[in-house]
Amino acid sequence: MTLRILTVEDEREMADLLARGLRQEGYSVDIAGDGVEAMARAAAAEYDIAILDVMLPGMSGFELCRWLRRQHAGLAIILLTARNAVDDRVSGLDAGADDYLTKPFEFVELAARLRALRRRDAIGSTRLDVGGLHIDTAKHRISTDGGELQLSRTEFDLLRLLASHIGRVMPRSEILDEVWGSASFIDPNIVDQYVSYVRRKLDAVGAPVRIATARGVGYELIAVER
Numbered sequence: 001m002t003l004r005i006l007t008v009e010d011e012r013e014m015a016d017l018l019a020r021g022l023r024q025e026g027y028s029v030d031i032a033g034d035g036v037e038a039m040a041r042a043a044a045a046e047y048d049i050a051i052l053d054v055m056l057p058g059m060s061g062f063e064l065c066r067w068l069r070r071q072h073a074g075l076a077i078i079l080l081t082a083r084n085a086v087d088d089r090v091s092g093l094d095a096g097a098d099d100y101l102t103k104p105f106e107f108v109e110l111a112a113r114l115r116a117l118r119r120r121d122a123i124g125s126t127r128l129d130v131g132g133l134h135i136d137t138a139k140h141r142i143s144t145d146g147g148e149l150q151l152s153r154t155e156f157d158l159l160r161l162l163a164s165h166i167g168r169v170m171p172r173s174e175i176l177d178e179v180w181g182s183a184s185f186i187d188p189n190i191v192d193q194y195v196s197y198v199r200r201k202l203d204a205v206g207a208p209v210r211i212a213t214a215r216g217v218g219y220e221l222i223a224v225e226r
Contacts, residue, residue, distance in 0.1 A: 003048040008038040035059030054081040062095045069096030074140035076117045098154040116181020130163045131223045132208035146205035162221035171218040
């Protein structure tokens with residue numbers, strides 16, 4: 001099945017370059033020049049992936065990312081930014097982005113990130129139950145008796161990976177490979193950041209599991225008594 005990508009970039013030359021490269025990779029691509037046009041396209045069609053420039057006219061890429069995440073929980077979102085400050089990267093991840101690239105970047109790196117997202121969708125069965133934690137991989141939903149967790153795409157994939165290896169410590173390098181597709185391009189600290197996000201959301205619904213830290217190694221999902 002051909003995956004559909006929504007590319008949101010106000011610089012037309014850059015948008016055309018991205019679209020041409022993505023189509024050569026086998027994707028179906030639509031282009032939007034600003035946030036308003038992107039919202040209209042996303043409301044009218046189903047997309048698998050959105051690639052958003054942060055510096056958009058009117059509505060920023062962060063704002064658009066938050067809107068897309070609320071409307072389309074299973075959508076994979078990659079942010080493109082010319083800014084390399086830690087605060088900007090954190091803002092993008094907090095807005096619900098699954099990944100980010102700092103301009104300028106090589107197209108081969110973007111293509112690798114996209115392949116990683118595709119691999120993440122191919123992992124595991126459509127239903128996974130760990131104690132009172134219920135994971136529906138087809139609908140990208142995770143719930144407990146305390147309610148449904150509102151997770152970003154990457155938070156979902158991280159928790160699903162740990163749940164798929166219950167009782168086993170997952171090394172950070174393995175988590176990077178499975179969730180982000182590479183341990184080469186990504187700062188390993190991003191794993192710790194996302195574990196913190198997921199822990200807060202598990203606690204908020206009184207989930208029957210917790211993420212334990214194996215210091216110097218990685219993380220393990222374990223059941224807890226309630």
